[in-house]
């Protein structure tokens with residue numbers, strides 16, 4: 001009887017130990033989502049001659065699954081709306097009264113970020129993949145990258161002209177991105193066909209922020 005009790009104690013202790021180790025291994029992995037992704041410094045030389053890029057610029061609506069490297073993302077965002085004069089912080093695209101009243105939201109499978117030109121970083125805006133909210137055309141949800149141009153009305157001194165200025169800002173930035181894409185073998189299309197209210201809600205925008213346009217980017221299929 002004594003032997004039986006000792007055997008039972010050892011047996012159940014071993015089973016309990018195995019169970020603890022087993023469960024420990026199965027604990028759900030907490031994904032450590034990065035609040036801020038530091039991008040490598042942008043490479044601001046090279047590329048196709050300007051006249052050749054203008055000759056080849058076009059909209060494309062087919063995208064492969066290949067993701068952009070952090071270096072390419074850094075270069076692309078710098079071309080779009082990065083700082084090209086460090087002494088003043090002025091940008092590669094002009095803005096009315098130098099308001100710089102445009103934020104670029106970066107929507108990828110890994111999460112949703114806001115481009116921070118001063119820090120050359122991606123700051124987390126939403127810990128989820130919001131690409132499917134960036135437009136209703138079928139390629140939008142699966143292309144590796146969608147940029148959303150969000151105007152910040154609070155930066156305009158007067159309310160008049162804010163929509164015109166916002167459209168112009170998105171247009172300048174979008175064209176910079178088009179030329180970068182042409183120059184470096186990426187496909188792109190700028191789009192107005194977006195449910196702006198729904199996207200604004202998902203991006204948690206405030207009443208002074210407005211989605212203007214979106215732009216899909218990726219390598220050819």
Ligand SMILES: Cc1cc2nc3c(=O)[nH]c(=O)nc-3n(C[C@H](O)[C@H](O)[C@H](O)COP(=O)(O)O)c2cc1C
Nearest residue numbers: 057058059060061135137189190191192193194213
């Ligand atoms: C303000 C604006 C909105 C656009 N919206 C869309 C859109 O929602 N979906 C789309 O597929 N293309 C959109 N486009 C791309 C145009 O369809 C495209 O530029 C046009 O057909 C000319 O083709 P190209 O860019 O190759 O010269 C838009 C372009 C602009 C400038």
